[in-house]
Amino acid sequence: MQRRDLFLGGAGLALGGTLAAPALAQPAASRVLKFIPQADLGILDPHITTAYVTRHHAFLVFDTLYGMDAEFRVTPQMAAGHAVEEDGRRWTITLRPGLKFHDGTPVTAKDCVASIRRWSGRHPLGQELNARLEEMSAADDQRIVFRLKRPYPLLAEALGSLVTPCCFIMPERLAKQDTSKPITEMVGSGPFRFKADERVQGSRFVYERFEGYVPREDGTPSWTAGPKRVNLNRVEWIVTPDPSTAAAALQNGEMDWWEQPTTDLLPLIQRNRNIVVENPNPTGLVGWGRFNHLHPPFNNPAIRRALMAAVSQDDYMTAVAGTDRSLWRDHVGFFPPETPFASDAGMEALKGPRDFDKVKRDLAAAGYKGEKVVLLAATDFPILNALAQVGNDMLRRAGMNVDFVATDWGSVVARRASREPPERGGWSMFFTFWTGLDVINPGVNQCIRGNGKDGWFGWASSERLEGLRQRWFDAPDLAAQKALAREMQAAAFEEAPTLPLGQYFQVTAYRRSLSDVPKGMPLFWGLKKAA
Numbered sequence: 001m002q003r004r005d006l007f008l009g010g011a012g013l014a015l016g017g018t019l020a021a022p023a024l025a026q027p028a029a030s031r032v033l034k035f036i037p038q039a040d041l042g043i044l045d046p047h048i049t050t051a052y053v054t055r056h057h058a059f060l061v062f063d064t065l066y067g068m069d070a071e072f073r074v075t076p077q078m079a080a081g082h083a084v085e086e087d088g089r090r091w092t093i094t095l096r097p098g099l100k101f102h103d104g105t106p107v108t109a110k111d112c113v114a115s116i117r118r119w120s121g122r123h124p125l126g127q128e129l130n131a132r133l134e135e136m137s138a139a140d141d142q143r144i145v146f147r148l149k150r151p152y153p154l155l156a157e158a159l160g161s162l163v164t165p166c167c168f169i170m171p172e173r174l175a176k177q178d179t180s181k182p183i184t185e186m187v188g189s190g191p192f193r194f195k196a197d198e199r200v201q202g203s204r205f206v207y208e209r210f211e212g213y214v215p216r217e218d219g220t221p222s223w224t225a226g227p228k229r230v231n232l233n234r235v236e237w238i239v240t241p242d243p244s245t246a247a248a249a250l251q252n253g254e255m256d257w258w259e260q261p262t263t264d265l266l267p268l269i270q271r272n273r274n275i276v277v278e279n280p281n282p283t284g285l286v287g288w289g290r291f292n293h294l295h296p297p298f299n300n301p302a303i304r305r306a307l308m309a310a311v312s313q314d315d316y317m318t319a320v321a322g323t324d325r326s327l328w329r330d331h332v333g334f335f336p337p338e339t340p341f342a343s344d345a346g347m348e349a350l351k352g353p354r355d356f357d358k359v360k361r362d363l364a365a366a367g368y369k370g371e372k373v374v375l376l377a378a379t380d381f382p383i384l385n386a387l388a389q390v391g392n393d394m395l396r397r398a399g400m401n402v403d404f405v406a407t408d409w410g411s412v413v414a415r416r417a418s419r420e421p422p423e424r425g426g427w428s429m430f431f432t433f434w435t436g437l438d439v440i441n442p443g444v445n446q447c448i449r450g451n452g453k454d455g456w457f458g459w460a461s462s463e464r465l466e467g468l469r470q471r472w473f474d475a476p477d478l479a480a481q482k483a484l485a486r487e488m489q490a491a492a493f494e495e496a497p498t499l500p501l502g503q504y505f506q507v508t509a510y511r512r513s514l515s516d517v518p519k520g521m522p523l524f525w526g527l528k529k530a531a
Helices: 003-010 050-062 108-118 124-132 154-159 243-251 263-270 301-308 313-321 356-366 382-397 407-413 465-474 478-495
Strands: 032-036 064-067 073-075 079-085 091-094 134-138 143-148 190-192 203-209 234-238 274-276 285-292 374-379 401-407 429-433 498-504 508-511
Touching: 032 243, 050 190, 050 203, 050 374, 064 154, 073 079, 073 154, 091 108, 108 124, 108 134, 108 143, 124 154, 134 356, 234 263, 234 401, 263 274, 285 382, 301 356, 301 478, 313 498, 374 382, 374 407, 374 498, 382 401, 382 429, 401 407, 465 478
Parallel strands: 032 234, 374 401, 374 429
Antiparallel strands: 064 073, 079 091, 091 143, 134 143, 190 203, 203 234, 274 508, 285 429, 285 498
């Protein structure tokens, strides 16, 4: 298998109130960037959530051993490099010299070992590493050694993956804390410090340049790879749930960058010659309806499968992105269109007229008896709210007894972690999205997994899907991987762990005073702000 093929097998990327008053003492305006994130930063700990807003926060504060560029190549970042020996069963990663944390302590191999252990149980490629790992240790302060039961060619790709949660490196004392409780002390080795003293939950989060950060000397800056050279003294995240307020703030220059402008306001923003509107991620985002597999009614695969026939991806994507079909696609399966593992396997389930009378009959035949469906809806997140509104209508038209819980995204993130029955504070279904690169292959795609209580929220369990995924990891070449991915998609349409809802392209908007704005996701190194 060629190196490029191996990487395609392991690639992954990539989701209020009034404006806060300025601090009393501000740096020069050209060194301060004001950013409107996609949602409130409800969880700071980057290892325990898949929320994109937490990942974006974490890339300011923390660093990773490997980075990924726009060509999906993984290259050393904190690592100086690695050696692979013993027929792929021994890896030694050496750290770059001079790395230190924000508290002044040096970054050591022990910190990395503890961080990898903390991360690996929650990431699909990390879980595969654990299954193949015999021992991981710090040979000395600079060298991390992996001894494997069997080769894992995608180890570097796993450590540099942009699929949430990413493998961020933190001090050993933090990484060893109880993983059932999120850490709140933000001490990393990344290019910015988190200003906990200026945090206003639901309103403002502040980051200042870390003078002790040492960028790589080699490479080309691209996504999270290459030198991370910082040209800003301060980054302020201003949470602005109301889109009209966000649009006005961007247009009048109060804000520099709005991560996710809403579709209905795009024409207004695009008329402003001082604003750039662009699509930073050509792989787009894929919408999903996620079932809770632990409790009725969606612990029944026949009920989940019956709802496949109710899905109109056209309706979901129109609600999200409007009628301009250049901004979205329907007929999207479990892997993004125009990527290596996309296929037409099982796609007949999404085609043809949507017949809700038949769906009702199929649900009854499957054993649905009117159980309550607790649907979580993030109303402060316009895209997710649009998915949930269409989903609510779909379920009701199918004859299901829906309890529509309208709340904020932070509350959805917290409640979806509950494994209690719906009537005791749990849930039945929520709607979300993953970037195209998050679901590009069977190794990283959480929506198609079947690893039960060790898996993504919803905890789908399927020996068939997990068996196909394991075979994919050990496939000898890309052709064999594609065949297995096709078989896996066909199985997923039968077992319906998640509903695929279509692909859309989320644009971002920023003022022309910014230049060299990174692509892929909101990153804050490399870019410049004119006075």
